Amino acid sequence: GAVVSQHPSRVICKSGTSVKIECRSLDFQATTMFWYRQFPKQSLMLMATSNEGSKATYEQGVEKDKFLINHASLTLSTLTVTSAHPEDSSFYICSARDRGEQYFGPGTRLTVT
Amino acid sequence: DQQVKQNSPSLSVQEGRISILNCDYTNSMFDYFLWYKKYPAEGPTFLISISSIKDKNEDGRFTVFLNKSAKHLSLHIVPSQPGDSAVYFCAASAGRDSGYALNFGKGTSLLVTP
Numbered sequence: 001g002a003v004v005s006q007h008p009s010r011v012i013c014k015s016g017t018s019v020k021i022e023c024r025s026l027d028f029q030a031t032t033m034f035w036y037r038q039f040p041k042q043s044l045m046l047m048a049t050s051n052e053g054s055k056a057t058y059e060q061g062v063e064k065d066k067f068l069i070n071h072a073s074l075t076l077s078t079l080t081v082t083s084a085h086p087e088d089s090s091f092y093i094c095s096a097r098d099r100g101e102q103y104f105g106p107g108t109r110l111t112v113t
Numbered sequence: 114d115q116q117v118k119q120n121s122p123s124l125s126v127q128e129g130r131i132s133i134l135n136c137d138y139t140n141s142m143f144d145y146f147l148w149y150k151k152y153p154a155e156g157p158t159f160l161i162s163i164s165s166i167k168d169k170n171e172d173g174r175f176t177v178f179l180n181k182s183a184k185h186l187s188l189h190i191v192p193s194q195p196g197d198s199a200v201y202f203c204a205a206s207a208g209r210d211s212g213y214a215l216n217f218g219k220g221t222s223l224l225v226t227p
Contacts, residue, residue: 046216
């Protein structure tokens with residue numbers, strides 16, 4: 001199957017700082033990528049749909065000014081958590097569509113202290 | 114509001130037996146259903162999918178059954194192996210109209226004992 005990478009895999013940051021997470025499709029081009037968030041023992045919740053060359057589509061309740069998404073190329077989407085707070089601590093996972101299937105990255109564990 | 118529900122948070126099965134994981138959904142617009150396997154601190158791995166035009170799809174030890182009238186699907190793993198122990202997520206999509214976004218259940222933790 002297609003390969004999706006995420007970087008970093010783990011990050012710890014202080015409250016008030018910003019953190020950027022990268023999502024790359026390694027062996028295919030993805031016009032659409034998705035960003036999910038998972039709390040412990042909870043389902044993956046879709047945050048936003050990232051479209052190459054256009055603005056991301058955010059789900060209800062997700063602050064677009066706080067979670068900045070940039071889909072700069074057909075193989076790269078970035079999620080920037082701005083002015084991070086401890087409640088932003090979570091597991092963030094991206095996915096990319098390839099020929100109808102979604103392939104997920106390994107996830108990024110964000111801890112805000 | 115959870116549109117995809119997995120009501121069993123955990124399941125324990127003996128090696129060699131059948132594992133049956135259940136999933137219910139509420140949105141009649143869903144037309145594509147998937148099962149993912151996930152280990153802690155990793156992204157989900159695609160297992161098997163089924164389109165709403167089918168009622169069964171089989172791939173090796175994994176079979177997914179879809180009952181549209183009941184808005185229910187299930188994943189059968191037979192025979193179960195210890196390596197199958199993981200959290201299994203059911204997901205559903207309304208296709209192009211929803212931008213192909215996936216709605217996930219809360220997952221069922223499967224433990225296969227030797």
